[in-house]
Amino acid sequence: MHAWTDRRLLDLLAIEQPLLLAPMAGSALSAMAIAVARAGGLGSIACSSISVDKATEEVATFRAAVTARINLNFFAHRPRTPDAVEMARWQARLAPYYAEFGLDGDDLPPAGGRAPFDETMCAMVEAVRPEVVSFHFGLPPEPLLARVKATGAVVLSTATTVAEGRWLEERGCDAVIAQGYEAGGHRGNFLTDEMSEQPGTIALVPQLVDALHVPVIAAGGIGDGRGMAAALCLGASAVQVGSAFLLSTESTSVDVHRQALRTARDDNTAITNVLTGRPARGIVNRVMRELGPMSPDALPFPLAGGPLAPLRKVTEAQGRGDFQPLWAGQSASMAREVSAFDIARDIVDGAARVLRL
Numbered sequence: 641m642h643a644w645t646d647r648r649l650l651d652l653l654a655i656e657q658p659l660l661l662a663p664m665a666g667s668a669l670s671a672m673a674i675a676v677a678r679a680g681g682l683g684s685i686a687c688s689s690i691s692v693d694k695a696t697e698e699v700a701t702f703r704a705a706v707t708a709r710i711n712l713n714f715f716a717h718r719p720r721t722p723d724a725v726e727m728a729r730w731q732a733r734l735a736p737y738y739a740e741f742g743l744d745g746d747d748l749p750p751a752g753g754r755a756p757f758d759e760t761m762c763a764m765v766e767a768v769r770p771e772v773v774s775f776h777f778g779l780p781p782e783p784l785l786a787r788v789k790a791t792g793a794v795v796l797s798t799a800t801t802v803a804e805g806r807w808l809e810e811r812g813c814d815a816v817i818a819q820g821y822e823a824g825g826h827r828g829n830f831l832t833d834e835m836s837e838q839p840g841t842i843a844l845v846p847q848l849v850d851a852l853h854v855p856v857i858a859a860g861g862i863g864d865g866r867g868m869a870a871a872l873c874l875g876a877s878a879v880q881v882g883s884a885f886l887l888s889t890e891s892t893s894v895d896v897h898r899q900a901l902r903t904a905r906d907d908n909t910a911i912t913n914v915l916t917g918r919p920a921r922g923i924v925n926r927v928m929r930e931l932g933p934m935s936p937d938a939l940p941f942p943l944a945g946g947p948l949a950p951l952r953k954v955t956e957a958q959g960r961g962d963f964q965p966l967w968a969g970q971s972a973s974m975a976r977e978v979s980a981f982d983i984a985r986d987i988v989d990g991a992a993r994v995l996r997l
């Protein structure tokens with residue numbers, strides 16, 4: 641038991657250690673959440689790319705394994721339907737690849753999954769009653785948010801700037817996740833699309849702490865106890881860690897993602913929009929290098945990913961991750977191939993050591 645000096649988030653979330661498992665669509669389910677909860681942190685389950693039935697099942701598995709709080713995470717974007725010109729432009733960019741792999745470019749599949757928080761997901765939250773609900777890309781429409789709050793859930797969302805943090809606090813978020821530029825996966829940005837101006841974690845956290853009344857959770861680039869201690873020194877009440885868990889035994893990442901993670905370095909990730917239509921950080925692969933990493937032609941989120949699916953299928957079968965997300969943050973090389981329980985414990989114990997707690 642460590643004597644953390646800032647207990648705001650520990651008390652709010654009823655956790656022992658100020659460590660949240662980052663929700664990671666495609667890379668983590670209840671097994672990782674259970675491991676982190678057993679280590680005293682908060683387990684999270686990303687619900688944006690699984691069905692409501694699967695999410696319900698995952699929560700039941702979590703509840704059967706541990707008596708601990710759980711965070712369910714959802715996307716809160718407002719989908720936009722592209723016009724025919726935009727569709728044609730993206731198809732034209734991908735046409736050479738379709739030709740290269742002998743695929744039929746006239747029959748492009750829509751992007752599946754990654755739906756925003758809606759009536760059905762809200763009804764699921766009301767039924768399974770997670771103690772914590774977190775959102776990415778802002779917040780859902782007010783009536784849905786009010787229903788989530790009425791369940792008694794603690795509500796979190798991600799800010800990538802101080803302006804976004806203020807916006808979230810004004811709308812009732814109980815704590816704000818400060819996502820620095822280093823972070824793996826989708827950027828949670830929703831008031832700005834200007835990636836060149838996005839602050840890193842060490843700059844963002846203290847400025848958000850000063851601007852907000854609610855506790856701040858630092859995310860992005862935290863790979864071990866040193867990073868966690870630094871974030872707490874900057875005023876964060878807790879940290880949210882993703883990439884450091886990506887090679888854990890409990891990770892559900894596909895093989896090519898795991899292989900790519902083993903090659904991760906400080907300088908081989910980039911922010912790209914070509915894989916889904918929204919900026920996200922991943923290990924640089926062929927499609928990022930050749931069409932991006934940022935492209936004005938990518939369809940709006942999540943549709944850019946639809947026409948990539950057949951290309952992904954062919955190349956993934958050949959053991960290559962050329963056309964799919966290989967999400968990873970700038971500290972992904974610090975990910976270790978051990979249990980998520982050990983990773984969580986080592987991060988927390990390492991931070992306590994640095995802070996002499």
Ligand SMILES: Cc1cc2nc3c(=O)[nH]c(=O)nc-3n(C[C@H](O)[C@H](O)[C@H](O)COP(=O)(O)O)c2cc1C
Pocket residue numbers: 662663664665667686687688713775776798819822823824825826859860861862880881882883884967968969970971
């Ligand atoms: C593989 C992967 C998937 C992610 N998926 C989600 C998600 O579904 N929802 C979400 O809020 N954040 C998601 N994120 C972002 C994390 O919440 C968090 O901001 C990030 O992992 C922190 O940076 P780090 O990866 O350097 O630890 C994802 C991150 C990764 C690496």
